[in-house]
Amino acid sequence: MVQRTVFFISDQTGVTAETLGHSLLTQFPDLEFRRVTVPFVDNEARAHDLKAKIDAAAEKDEERPIVFSSLVHGPLREIIRTADGLYLDIFDALVGALETELSTKASYAAGRAHGMSDTETYMKRIEATNFALANDDGGMTRDYEQADVILLGVSRSGKTPTCLYLALQYGIFAANFPLTDDEFESGKLPDKLMTNRKKLFGLTITPRRLQQIRRERRSAGKYASAQQVNFELRTAERLFQKFRIPFVDTTEFSIEEIASRILETTGVERRVAP
Amino acid sequence: MVQRTVFFISDQTGVTAETLGHSLLTQFPDLEFRRVTVPFVDNEARAHDLKAKIDAAAEKDEERPIVFSSLVHGPLREIIRTADGLYLDIFDALVGALETELSTKASYAAGRAHGMSDTETYMKRIEATNFALANDDGGMTRDYEQADVILLGVSRSGKTPTCLYLALQYGIFAANFPLTDDEFESGKLPDKLMTNRKKLFGLTITPRRLQQIRRERRSAGKYASAQQVNFELRTAERLFQKFRIPFVDTTEFSIEEIASRILETTGVERRVAP
Numbered sequence: 001m002v003q004r005t006v007f008f009i010s011d012q013t014g015v016t017a018e019t020l021g022h023s024l025l026t027q028f029p030d031l032e033f034r035r036v037t038v039p040f041v042d043n044e045a046r047a048h049d050l051k052a053k054i055d056a057a058a059e060k061d062e063e064r065p066i067v068f069s070s071l072v073h074g075p076l077r078e079i080i081r082t083a084d085g086l087y088l089d090i091f092d093a094l095v096g097a098l099e100t101e102l103s104t105k106a107s108y109a110a111g112r113a114h115g116m117s118d119t120e121t122y123m124k125r126i127e128a129t130n131f132a133l134a135n136d137d138g139g140m141t142r143d144y145e146q147a148d149v150i151l152l153g154v155s156r157s158g159k160t161p162t163c164l165y166l167a168l169q170y171g172i173f174a175a176n177f178p179l180t181d182d183e184f185e186s187g188k189l190p191d192k193l194m195t196n197r198k199k200l201f202g203l204t205i206t207p208r209r210l211q212q213i214r215r216e217r218r219s220a221g222k223y224a225s226a227q228q229v230n231f232e233l234r235t236a237e238r239l240f241q242k243f244r245i246p247f248v249d250t251t252e253f254s255i256e257e258i259a260s261r262i263l264e265t266t267g268v269e270r271r272v273a274p
Numbered sequence: 275m276v277q278r279t280v281f282f283i284s285d286q287t288g289v290t291a292e293t294l295g296h297s298l299l300t301q302f303p304d305l306e307f308r309r310v311t312v313p314f315v316d317n318e319a320r321a322h323d324l325k326a327k328i329d330a331a332a333e334k335d336e337e338r339p340i341v342f343s344s345l346v347h348g349p350l351r352e353i354i355r356t357a358d359g360l361y362l363d364i365f366d367a368l369v370g371a372l373e374t375e376l377s378t379k380a381s382y383a384a385g386r387a388h389g390m391s392d393t394e395t396y397m398k399r400i401e402a403t404n405f406a407l408a409n410d411d412g413g414m415t416r417d418y419e420q421a422d423v424i425l426l427g428v429s430r431s432g433k434t435p436t437c438l439y440l441a442l443q444y445g446i447f448a449a450n451f452p453l454t455d456d457e458f459e460s461g462k463l464p465d466k467l468m469t470n471r472k473k474l475f476g477l478t479i480t481p482r483r484l485q486q487i488r489r490e491r492r493s494a495g496k497y498a499s500a501q502q503v504n505f506e507l508r509t510a511e512r513l514f515q516k517f518r519i520p521f522v523d524t525t526e527f528s529i530e531e532i533a534s535r536i537l538e539t540t541g542v543e544r545r546v547a548p
Binding site (some may be wrong): 004016037039040139161 | 287297324360361376380382399403438490536
């Protein structure tokens, strides 16, 4: 089968072109694509280089590439349009409808959707990341008063990456607390958590999957045994139910999905715009 | 001025609708928007709730909202289309051209662009995140052999958030090493870095901005003084030049832009698809 080359191109980071293009390609699950991102196409020399790359891929594949473009600068778009590819402009399709609706002309300035148009936004994301790092894994007294949300779960249920994603993507202050024998044996949660009970959110996972993840980390011993994993997960879920803590099974979810579910369930407000 | 409400809606996380919608709205820099994301619109009850929300916003704003939708399920789309908003379907515009080009019908199955279609992808992102956490801030002997890239820079130049973003977004193994008096005084880099010299990438920043960031952390003392900040940055840049380490000034950049520049400059391959 011919494998098409797909280019995601942008005068900025390429994140928008990648995100939309990737979503569209999932609508063609039986086809395979070779993906190439080319960011910062912001002058004519780079545009000509890119045109040559697209032409070369067309020749090699014997099929013209698909080009998802978020370029806004007219002369650069014209150069790429002459390349041997299907040029899909991700803005053109919708900008006209927006202009009419808003009675305003689009600026056609390079977008900087992922640019630091706002220093405050950058600082908030950094602060939130530092908060997640400082409030990872419960041990010492933590700053739960400042937290927007506190994730609970057994070791390797996905707490840390989720907290970091919430921080980087949404500027949310997310702490996490690992459930261990202390909680399993007492059936209680520490006072510092109980006083912030409304911020608690649980993560769970299937025993099978947790075993798989723990084995990759430390293959031998009790830690990844079926018995231990079953015990921990069963007891953790009982704690969630006892204290009416909302929780989600992360087994089939990506980090984006876990984060979206948390926002949706808790109503926590993001601190930075999407 | 009327503030329009903008809805980003999806049967999945809403990341695609948000990303594209946000990029488009940056083309109208003089207007202000109130942004609402509604993920997981995956059944008729939720679609009717959402329609009611859109109608309520239209009434309150006295202008109909703008709705960026990545819904793929026909009946749900039909419900939202009857709401009092401008319905912009981010797929419709391009799916036809893709179907023709690929001689394949789109599946119109809920996309899961950010779903865990691939367990391996999830594991790689988690592993990369753990690597970034374990290899943060240089102190002990680190696992630089496994690293894809090693970021160098003075304290608070953005190393840690950038490493975490590279891990979560791209599955890249990114370590970081803080430049301190040891390097400034000797004019040398540790052997463990020199043996991985091709992986090194520097971050720098303007003195003014670094002072601002450091002051937020610790307002008094030498750490945030103009003299100290100037000395550190000047010496760090000299080290980058001496050892021919590519570097980027992060002052005007978002985390996405810093990450894209690193990929672009080093040619490091991402380990997971966009």
